[in-house]
Amino acid sequence: MKTVIVSALLLRASVEAALYKSKTPPMGWNSYNYYGCNPTEDIMHTNAQGLVDLGLADLGYEYVTTDCGWMAEERDSEDRLQWNTDLFPSGGVALGDFIHGLGLKFGLYSGAGYYQCGSTDLPASLGYEEIDAQTFANWSGDSLKYDNCYASSPTIEADYTSAVSTSPARHEKMAAVLDGVDRDIAYFICQWGVGEDIGDWAPPISNVYRISNDIYNAWRSIWRITNQVVPYYRSTTVGAYPDMDMLIVGLNALSLQEEKFHFSMWALNKSPLNIGAPTSTKLTSAASLAVLSNKEVIAIDQDSLAKQARLVRRYTEEEWDIWAGELSGSRTVLGIANWKNDSQTVEFDLSVVNISSANARDVWAAEDIGAVSGVQSFELAGHELRLLVLSDIIESNALPKSTGKYYSAANATFGGSAQEVDCGAGTCAPKGNKISIPSEGATATFNSVAVGSAGTKLLGIDFINYDVALDTAWGWGTNTRNMTVAVNGGTAKRWAFPISGGDWYESDRMLIEVDGFVAGANQVVLAAYEASSAPDIVGFEVFE
Template identity: 60%
Template sequence: MATMTSIVLLLLASPLCATIVRSPAPPMGWNSYNSYSCNPSEAIIKLNAEGLISTGLKDLGYTLVTPDCGWQNQSRDAQQQMQWNATLFPSGGEALGKYLHGLGLRFGLYSGGGYHQCGSYDLPGSLGYEEIDAKTFAAWGGDSLKYDNCFSTSNDTMVDNDSEEAQSPARFEKMAASLDAQSRDFQFFICQWGIGENVGDWASQIGNTWRMSNDIYNAWRSIWRISNQVVPYYRNTRPGAFPDMDMLIVGLDALSAEEERFHYSMWAINKSPLLIGAKLDSTLPAASLKTLSNQDVISINQDPLSKQARLVKRYTEEEWDVWLGELSENRQVLGIANWRNESQSVELDLRSIGIGEANAKDVWAAESLGSLQRNLTIDLTAHEMKLLLLTNITAPQVPFESTGYYPASNASLSGSATLSTCPNGTCHPTGLKAADIGQDASITFRSIKAKSSGSKLLGVDFINYDYATTTAWDWGSNTRNLSVEVNGGQSKRWAFPLSGENWYETGRLSIEADGFVAGASNEVVFRAVGNSSAPDIVGFEVFE
């Protein structure tokens, strides 16, 4: 298992960007925010740092300790340097850094690229003071900097999701360059919230991690929201660059034990940092500590390939997903996610995800399942993610093969739906998309070929960048729904996640649609669901 005490230097390709120090695997550690909000203290930090050691979590790789918002004084000193709140942190930052280093831990710092810190109207941010603050952070012995995005445009607006300035990489690039100018190595954790376009493209170039969503909160539905938003960032994830799905809510009495394992699994396979937010004292439930201590799941997260899992199949009405991730040594991790509020038994044809046969280990049950072949039946409890570690993987002897691709440009559009030409190199693979698919619209594909009757695997090329910002606090899900109807039969609903980082980047979701007949006379109709818009459609491919 790779540990977070090792670091590598990765030089950025662009000479205009600062070089930074990156961890080769997602950072692991503890952050004060989820349990203490913007009210950390020296005693709190020391208590939880010692908790990492007494629980054995430090030895598993959790080595970074970060006081989040609220640590500093209201004013800078005569040299314009930030100061620690002497009441909350009487020993100061340099002493705290030495204390943590003495325990074999690393010292994480927090600031923001705005006028004030998040959660406060009087604690200074780093905007305009980047060089001074970077030098100060280095003098304190800091090892990383979480850099937030509050008050980015004014002194009195804490959260601005929409302005060009709030979405711009400029403030983060300035701090990255300032950190790079220091003699001390720093990891840079961008907390921009995933607003604007192409965030993963620029943030992965200057940051070790980047927050790709609004905050997590203590509810099961936030797991669904963030899981749908992380989907397209596999394009940016690599050693030294990781999508940050936010701090863990394991141990906060927000989820059931099964839901905590689901949450931890989803973060792990998507190569998110594993940053504990619970209090590491006697109140931490034993089941939560066991979840956080699972070495197999940690190894999946810390795998040296650093490849994010992919959402390869979805069954929306049945409420389960299939995630598949590549690991080192020719292994894969298979995640079967049950979003349903009750138990269910599901069946998966391994050929549909490119696997013929494999040996499997049930990670959470810690038991071998032997050889898996073709049709896999999985029993899932409510809100369970079954994690299977696959080895000795072979390709299917009779793989699924494409029987045709059907672009939206060849479909009949009705209602509000329009055919749009995309900028060069976008809307893969055709450069065109059916957009504005509202409640009165439909996209009808005719003369669809099928070798036989029954259910078919469809690879739907779609575009959805309807990401949740303010709606994240309610029921925002980062999905758009689409109904699929074959030959006038019963339509089914599918929830499509984000496809990319703008409205021209295509994603593919594999679904199963029933009702086909043998021959070339099949008709497939896509529609929006309810009063909401559907994702844009580039086309779809049929596999048999």
């Protein structure tokens, strides 16, 4: 076995090249979303068999993971974790043999804290990393989901702020220890995205890394997690995928249209596809199982390029987005997302994704549209995500060009509680400091924004938002920050800014289309929306 290095910096370097890396986002089934921390041997057998019987295994759903609640309260005389024999009378080796006998992979679960999630009786792996990693290998485990409960204290289950809970050190240690056992074990980090740099440290040492706290059985959770995954396109690559959490398709939490939206958004962003519903036609509807079985959507998730889609345009007041991502074979996937409860017709020009013309296929309709070019119009149902795959693409090469002027804090005058704020450690360099617009009535005004012609212009806004809403997201919390933009005294229009990754360099800048410009000098006012805080603004460019 390889020597385990315990220095935090060396840990990362030592495992980056050697850890097992899947070529596409892992797919499988996990016990938590439906059964909570109460798995049993029968539950695992039934659902593993269901993956095979329903043809889901043939589609790529291969990891079968027993989540929290599987183990006994006490370790054995050699400090090894033990299976709860009341729940799993045949033990872990037998469970692994059963799963492997079906041609599937055996997924295991532990955590980096004092206890496993959901209990103060069941031990996690803190202080026992070497023993547990070898035990998992002895059980012929194929993957390890490594959680973050009770990280800072044996009495606090979820800590989102302490140095211990946000540090990568414990997850890096388990990565190195897994690298030291004589078995390939895929490593699934479940640190919830706490701290601002998980996109830096987690991809080199893991197959997947959770970017948010748990998904909630409601539509609003789809909005929250979608906004949180935006900046990770920079770190998504073959072998390292942002985990948007398990699928709630089939749990009677969403409408069928919303389930398609949810499944599409996870696929666009190259998230692992882990089924959370029972693999039984008695418990999960045929329609939901059909969503999970859509080969064309799965192919987008499993595309060999592993390119996460990007948020290309957002129309907040109209409640729709455009997402686009690169696929193998010189193709592009386009997602037109209607967040609105009601149906609406949306229009956009393909030039926003630098396409002049292409052949299009409507994925959910499973039909070829044929040649498309110029302005596209779509009638979208409430909460529909229209998914198109474009091929035979001719680029437009007609993207708007910057006016060449960057507008930062140095160009602004401030009203209300708005002010210029030191970015700290040069994180906004070379753009200068950032602008804080923290409360109602706060404004940043730019009085000499020059353009060459009148009409609608594209603003590229560099911003900072790390309101990950870990504490509040269980209820009605959101992680977006809203800001209004008004030009030349016109009506202020609201925009919802997603998570930026903690630093504006990590974020994709927000591109918004704003009307009301005149040729020459213009006034642009950025303001907080109602009582909420706007994102911090580094600055913006104008494109025309």
